[in-house]
Amino acid sequence: MATLLEVKGLTTQFFTQDGVVHAVNGISYKLNEGETLAIVGESGCGKSVGVMSLIKLIPQPPGKIVAGEVWFDGKNLLEMSDDEIRQIRGNRIAMIFQDPMTSLNPVLTIGRQITEALQLHMGMDGEQSRARAVELLELVGISGAQSRLDNYPHQFSGGMRQRVMIAMGLSCNPQLLIADEPTTALDVTIQAQIVDLVKELKNRIGMAIIWITHDLGVVAGLAERVIVMYAGQIVEEAEVHDLYDNPHHPYTLGLLRSIPRLDLGNNEKLIPIDGLPPDLVDLPKGCPFAARCEFRIERCIAENPPAEYVTSSHRVACWRWEHVIAVQSQAGS
Amino acid sequence: MSENLVEVKDLKMYFPITKGVILQRHVGDVKAVDGVSFNIKRGETLGLVGESGCGKSTTGRAILQLYKPTAGSVLFKGEDLTVMKGEDLRQKRRQMQMIFQDPYASLNPRLTVGNIVGEPLEVHKIGDSKERRERVQELLKLVGLNPYFVNRYPHEFSGGQRQRIGVARALAVNPEFIVADEPISALDVSIQAQIVNLLEELQERLGLTYLFIAHDLSMVRHISDRVAVMYLGKLVELTDHETLYNNPLHPYTQALLSAVPIPDPHIEDKRQRIVLEGDVPSPSNPPKGCNFCTRCPRVMDICKEVEPEWKDMGTVEEDHWVSCHLY
Numbered sequence: 219m220a221t222l223l224e225v226k227g228l229t230t231q232f233f234t235q236d237g238v239v240h241a242v243n244g245i246s247y248k249l250n251e252g253e254t255l256a257i258v259g260e261s262g263c264g265k266s267v268g269v270m271s272l273i274k275l276i277p278q279p280p281g282k283i284v285a286g287e288v289w290f291d292g293k294n295l296l297e298m299s300d301d302e303i304r305q306i307r308g309n310r311i312a313m314i315f316q317d318p319m320t321s322l323n324p325v326l327t328i329g330r331q332i333t334e335a336l337q338l339h340m341g342m343d344g345e346q347s348r349a350r351a352v353e354l355l356e357l358v359g360i361s362g363a364q365s366r367l368d369n370y371p372h373q374f375s376g377g378m379r380q381r382v383m384i385a386m387g388l389s390c391n392p393q394l395l396i397a398d399e400p401t402t403a404l405d406v407t408i409q410a411q412i413v414d415l416v417k418e419l420k421n422r423i424g425m426a427i428i429w430i431t432h433d434l435g436v437v438a439g440l441a442e443r444v445i446v447m448y449a450g451q452i453v454e455e456a457e458v459h460d461l462y463d464n465p466h467h468p469y470t471l472g473l474l475r476s477i478p479r480l481d482l483g484n485n486e487k488l489i490p491i492d493g494l495p496p497d498l499v500d501l502p503k504g505c506p507f508a509a510r511c512e513f514r515i516e517r518c519i520a521e522n523p524p525a526e527y528v529t530s531s532h533r534v535a536c537w538r539w540e541h542v543i544a545v546q547s548q549a550g551s
Numbered sequence: 552m553s554e555n556l557v558e559v560k561d562l563k564m565y566f567p568i569t570k571g572v573i574l575q576r577h578v579g580d581v582k583a584v585d586g587v588s589f590n591i592k593r594g595e596t597l598g599l600v601g602e603s604g605c606g607k608s609t610t611g612r613a614i615l616q617l618y619k620p621t622a623g624s625v626l627f628k629g630e631d632l633t634v635m636k637g638e639d640l641r642q643k644r645r646q647m648q649m650i651f652q653d654p655y656a657s658l659n660p661r662l663t664v665g666n667i668v669g670e671p672l673e674v675h676k677i678g679d680s681k682e683r684r685e686r687v688q689e690l691l692k693l694v695g696l697n698p699y700f701v702n703r704y705p706h707e708f709s710g711g712q713r714q715r716i717g718v719a720r721a722l723a724v725n726p727e728f729i730v731a732d733e734p735i736s737a738l739d740v741s742i743q744a745q746i747v748n749l750l751e752e753l754q755e756r757l758g759l760t761y762l763f764i765a766h767d768l769s770m771v772r773h774i775s776d777r778v779a780v781m782y783l784g785k786l787v788e789l790t791d792h793e794t795l796y797n798n799p800l801h802p803y804t805q806a807l808l809s810a811v812p813i814p815d816p817h818i819e820d821k822r823q824r825i826v827l828e829g830d831v832p833s834p835s836n837p838p839k840g841c842n843f844c845t846r847c848p849r850v851m852d853i854c855k856e857v858e859p860e861w862k863d864m865g866t867v868e869e870d871h872w873v874s875c876h877l878y
Contacts, residue, residue: 260739375830405602405766407827410810414826432740435769435812439819458816476744478773480796480811481818487751488773490744494709 222393222426223249223272228286230264230271233279237499241267243450244285246525251393254420254427256441256458258434258473262495264450265430269396273307274298290394309339312387316399318379322371328355329367332386339390354385358415377408381415388419396428401436413440434473438462443531446470449496449506452525456532466534468511468542505536513538513545555626556728556760557591557614562623564606564613568835581835583609585784586623588861589872591728596754596761598775598792600768600807604831606784607764608652611730614762615647616640627728645675648721652733654713658705664691664716665701671723690719694749711742718749722757730762735770747774768811772796780804783842784834786861790871800864800873802849841876851876 226246232239242264249255259265270276272288272295288295290311295303307313315321323331332354333347342350348367355363358381371379380400387395397416401409413436420427431437437444437458444461446454446469454467465471472491493510496502502509508518517537525535536542565580584606591597601607613620616632625632632643648671651657658667668687672678678686688698694715705713714734721729731750735743747770753759765771771778772792779789780803788801799805806825813819827846832838838845844854853876864878865871 260741377830406768406810407602407806408830409812410824410826413812414824433812434740434814438814438816439812439822462814462816473740474814476741477814478769479813479815480769480772480808481813481815488744488748490748491741492745494711494742 219250219252221248222251222253222290224287224289225272226287226289228268228271228288229284230267230276230281231284232281234499239498240501241281241450241498242271243501245447245450245452247445247452247455249394249426249428252420252424252426254429254440254442256429256431256437256444257447258431258437258444259447260432260495262498263447265447266398268447268450269313269398269428269430272396273311273313274300274303275307275313305339308335308392309390310392311394311396312390312392313396313398314380314383314387314400317403318376318383319371319403321383322379324371327368327370328374328382332367332382332389335386335389350389351385354389355382357388357419358382358385359411360385376404377411380404380408380412384412384415384419388423388425391423392425394426394428396430398430399432400429402431402433409436416440434477446473449501450498451506451522451535452533453507453536454532454534455525460532464532464543464546466528466532466539466542467507467536468513468538469507471542471546472510513541554593555590556593556628557762558624558626559590559610559614560588560624560626562587562610562613562625563621564609564618565621579835582784582837583834584613584620585834585837587781587784587786588623589779589786589789591760591762593727593760594754594758595776596763596774598771598778599762599764599781600766600771600778601781602766602807602831604834605781606834607766607781608732610781611649611732611762611764615644615649615730617649641675645724646726647728647730648724648726650714650717650721650729650731650734653737654710654717655737657717658713660705663702663704664696664708667705667716668701668719668723671720675724677724686723687719690722693722693753694719709742710738711745714738714746715749718746718753722753725757726759728760728762730764732764733766734763736765736767743770750774768807780807783831783837785842786872786874787843788871788873790865791869794865794869794871800871800878801843801875802847802877803843806848841874849877 227244228242229244230242232241245268257265271283283296329351332351336342336347336350351367352363360366360381401412441458444458445452448469454470465474475489476491491510496506504519505522508514523535523537525533527533562584563586564584565582567577568579569575570578599607612618614625620633665687668690669683672683687701691698696715735746763774775792777791778795780787782803788804799808806827809825829846832845840856841854841859844850859874859876861872861874863870863872
C-alpha cells in the first residue's frame with residue numbers, strides 16, 4: 219500500500235523557565251493510506267505533542283520543532299508557510315480532540331461551525347454547505363439533523379458533541395484523521411458508540427487514522443498497528459496482534475501486566491511498574507526506562523538503545539529484548 | 552455470614568432547583584440518589600460502579616454525612632448517622648474516612664505533608680505534638696513514602712505519591728471504614744496498579760472495610776468482593792463480583808460489561824457488543840417506570856409504567872439483587 223505520511227527524526231522541545239523540556243526526541247514512523255495506527259503512552263510521553271507537531275499546532279514560543287521532516291503527499295509539512303499549512307489542516311488532515319466540551323465554540327451554532335470549514339476549504343456557498351452539514355450529521359448518527367444545525371453546543375450531550383466534532387473532522391473528506399484521546403472524557407457505553415462509529419466511517423470513507431490513547435483496551439479493538447511511546451521516544455512498534463501476544467519492550471510488558479482484565483479472575487495481584495517516568499527537562503543519558511526496568515544491565519544506563527527492526531514489522535528500542543521474550547516464554551510454558 | 556458494618560436503607564439525596572433571585576421558588580429536584588439500599592459487611596470491599604452523573608459519588612458522600620440526606624437512614628455499627636448531630640457525629644467521623652479522586656485538588660498546597668497527614672490527629676485531639684509527629688512518620692512509611700518527606704509540600708510529589716499522602720491522611724485516625732471515591736482514575740495506568748496494591752495490602756493488615764467507587768469495571772472486578780451497579784440514582788444490580796461478571800441479569804449491567812474494552816486483540820476481534828442507543832436522561836426529570844426504559848434493548852410495556860422492585864434472585868449462599876421486570 220502507498221505511504222501517506224512519513225515522519226523522520228521529529229524533535230520538539232519547549233523552552234521554559236525551568237529549562238528545555240524534551241517532549242519529543244527524534245521519532246520516525248510511516249503511515250499507509252487507509253491504515254489505523256494507534257500511539258499509546260502515559261501522560262507526558264509526548265504522544266500528543268508528537269502529532270500536534272505534524273501540522274504545526276505547537277504554540278511557538280515556548281515550543282519549537284527543533285529537527286525532523288514530515289512528508290505528506292510529496293511535501294515536507296514543516297517547511298510550509300502558515301498559509302500553505304492552513305490549506306492542509308482541516309482539509310486533508312483533520313483533527314479531533316480529547317474534550318468535546320471545550321473544543322467547540324459555545325456562542326456559535328453547530329451549523330455555523332461545521333459550514334465554516336466547508337466554505338473555507340471547499341468553496342461552497344451557504345446553501346450547499348448547509349446541505350452538506352446535514353449529510354454529515356446524519357452520517358455520524360445525529361437524528362433530526364436539519365433542526366439540530368441551529369442548536370448550540372450546550373444543547374448536546376458529551377457523546378453527541380464528540381459526534382459533532384467527528385462530523386466537522388470529516389467535512390472535507392480528509393485523507394488523514396488524527397484523533398487525540400477522543401473517548402477519554404466519555405463513559406464506557408458512549409465510548410463504545412464512538413469507537414464503533416469511527417470504525418464504520420473508516421470502512422465507508424477509507425481515510426487513515428492516527429488514534430492517540432493511553433487505553434490499551436480500546437487499541438486492541440481498533441488499531442492495525444501500534445506505536446508505544448515513553449519519554450518522547452518510540453520504544454516499540456508492531457502489528458496489533460503481535461504486540462499483545464509478544465511484547466518485546468519491558469515497558470510494554472509492564473503496561474500489559476499492570477492492568478486488570480475484565481475477562482479474567484481477580485485472584486492474581488497486579489504487577490505495577492515501580493517508580494516514575496523521568497523528568498523531561500533532565501533526561502538520563504541511557505535508556506529513559508532503565509531506572510524502572512527489571513531487565514536493566516549496565517549498558518542500559520550508559521547508552522540509549524535505538525529503535526531497530528527485529529522482524530519486518532516489529533521494532534523495539536531495547537538492548538535486552540531477546541531476554542524479555544525468553545522470560546515470557548518460560549513463564550508461559 | 553459476617554456482620555454488616557454499614558447498612559444503607561432507602562437513601563435519598565435530592566438537590567433543589569430554584570428559580571428567582573430574591574424569592575427563591577422551589578421548582579424541582581435533581582434526584583441524584585433516589586432510594587438505594589445495601590449493606591457493607593465488615594472487612595469486605597464493596598465496589599460501586601456507574602457512569603458519570605449516576606449518583607455514585609453522592610451516595611458515598613451521603614453515607615459519610617458530608618451531605619445531609621433527604622430521606623432514608625445510614626446505620627454504622629447499628630447506629631443511625633442521619634439523626635446524629637454535633638459532637639456525636641464528630642466522634643463517629645473518626646471511624647470513617649474518605650480518599651478523594653483528584654490528588655492534585657484534595658491536598659492543601661500551603662501545608663506540608665506532615666501538617667496534612669497530622670491534621671486529622673489534631674482535629675480529633677489525639678496525642679501530643681511529639682506523638683503526632685511519630686505517628687505521621689509511621690503513616691508515611693505504611694503507605695510507602697519516605698518518612699523524611701514530612702516537611703515537603705504537595706507540589707514536590709507526583710500524582711501517585713500524592714494519592715499515597717491522601718491514603719495516609721485517611722488512615723491517620725485508625726478508621727474502620729473508608730470511602731474511596733475514584734481513587735485511581737486521575738492516575739496513569741502504570742501508577743494505578745501501585746495504588747490498588749497498596750489499598751489491598753492495607754486492607755489485609757488493618758482489616759479495613761472499603762466502599763470503592765469507580766467507573767472502571769475491570770478495576771472494580773479486580774478489587775471488590777461484591778459489586779453494586781448504579782444507574783440514574785438507583786441501584787440496578789448487586790451481587791458478588793464473580794456472579795456479576797459471569798451471570799449479569801440486568802440489561803444495563805450486560806451492556807456496561809460488553810462496552811468495556813479488553814486488552815487482547817484476539818478477543819476484541821470476535822466480541823459482540825451491546826451498544827446502547829442514546830444518552831442518560833436528566834436526573835431532574837427521570838422517566839416514568841424503570842429509569843433505564845428509554846435505552847433498554849429489552850424494554851417491555853410494563854417498564855414504562857411501573858417501577859421494578861429491588862429483589863433478591865440469588866441462592867442461599869450468595870445474594871443477587873436486581874431491579875428489573877424481566878425477573
